[in-house]
Amino acid sequence: MSTDAAATALFVVGYPTAIVVILRFVPVVRERRLHWLVVHDLAVAAIVAGWALKGDGRAVVINASWFVAANVWYALGGRRRARVTSRRGS
Numbered sequence: 001m002s003t004d005a006a007a008t009a010l011f012v013v014g015y016p017t018a019i020v021v022i023l024r025f026v027p028v029v030r031e032r033r034l035h036w037l038v039v040h041d042l043a044v045a046a047i048v049a050g051w052a053l054k055g056d057g058r059a060v061v062i063n064a065s066w067f068v069a070a071n072v073w074y075a076l077g078g079r080r081r082a083r084v085t086s087r088r089g090s
Contacts, residue, residue: 007050014046025070029077037074041067 001009021028021040028036044067051059 003053007053010046010050010053014043014050017043018047022070025073029074032077037071040070044070 018040021036021043024036025040027033028040044063048060048063048067051063
């Protein structure tokens with residue numbers, strides 16, 4: 001398999017999968033859907049690998065940055081803020 005064919009195969013799997021998860025990323029973070037995050041991470045890793053095979057460093061950096069940002073978002077999204085309750089009428 002040529003490098004271009006391998007990169008294309010990685011894109012064909014990676015992009016649609018990542019997009020599906022990204023479209024629902026807020027619930028993935030809010031509801032702590034770890035399985036969805038893992039699927040997303042594998043898809044984005046495939047995209048990054050595809051761009052690396054093609055030799056496009058800028059695309060590697062852009063997509064790897066999203067990989068990091070998404071995981072930081074997920075990690076920080078698990079923190080719950082204390083809800084402030086009103087004491088009116090007590």
